[in-house]
Structure formats: C-alpha cells, structure tokens
Amino acid sequence: MKKIVFAILCALLFMAGCNPKTQNTDNTIVIKNDMVEERTGDELKIVAIMTVKPEAVEDILSVFQPLVQGSQEEDGCIFYNLHQDISDPTKFIMLEEWKSQAAIDFHNNTEHYKAFKEASKDMIVKSEVSVMKLVY
Numbered sequence: 001m002k003k004i005v006f007a008i009l010c011a012l013l014f015m016a017g018c019n020p021k022t023q024n025t026d027n028t029i030v031i032k033n034d035m036v037e038e039r040t041g042d043e044l045k046i047v048a049i050m051t052v053k054p055e056a057v058e059d060i061l062s063v064f065q066p067l068v069q070g071s072q073e074e075d076g077c078i079f080y081n082l083h084q085d086i087s088d089p090t091k092f093i094m095l096e097e098w099k100s101q102a103a104i105d106f107h108n109n110t111e112h113y114k115a116f117k118e119a120s121k122d123m124i125v126k127s128e129v130s131v132m133k134l135v136y
Helices: 002-018 033-037 054-072 101-107 111-120
Strands: 021-023 029-031 044-052 077-084 091-098 124-133
Touching (some): 044 054, 044 101, 054 077, 091 101
Antiparallel strands (some): 021 029, 044 091, 044 124
C-alpha cells in the first residue's frame, strides 16, 4: 500500500514539475518560465507528507501560509505547493522543487522555515520527507 501511495505522490510531483507554477495568496498563478530553460541536472524534488492532529487542521493553514509564500519567493525555488489529501484532511503534502541541494540548505535556514517548524511542532504528529532527483 505504501508503494502505491508513494507512486501516486511521485506522479503528482512529476506532473507538477512539467509546468512549474506557484500560487500567491491572492489566488493568481505565477509561472517561473526562466527555470525550465536553466535545467542543470542538480535540481531536486521533495515530497513532504505531514499528518496533523485532527483538532489542528484549521489552525495549521495559517501556519503553512507564510512558509509557502516565503519559500516561493526564494531564488532557488522552482515550485513549492501545499496540498491536502481529499480522503484524509489531516494529511498535507508539500511538493517542492529546488535548483540544488544548496538551495534546500538555504531554505532550511530561512526565518519562515524556522518559524514554521516552531509553530507547527505541537500540531504535526507524523512527518515523512523524500528528496528525489530526476532519472528520466
């Protein structure tokens, strides 16, 4: 079952990578066209699956928002989008693509990332992160 879920998540991630877009808080779509032409082979994708406490589902959205917005504005970010599982509203999936490991390292040390980790620590009960590189 885990393999099937992982395969579906990977397919979603790769489909999102075909047309890298980010969404601002005003619901407009921002397309980073310059990123498509500058592929180096160093790009990495991340699938982060977070399960939150049922009572924290509504509250965590306001904690995710500045993380997503700040991350989308980072130079090394190709895309960074939050998704919620439609069959399990306590499960959130972050699909990300970064220019390089250095961009991920920078991201992990930003104030918006650190603020998210601190604010969400009592809301998230489980977190799984996979970092992947493109093979084909």
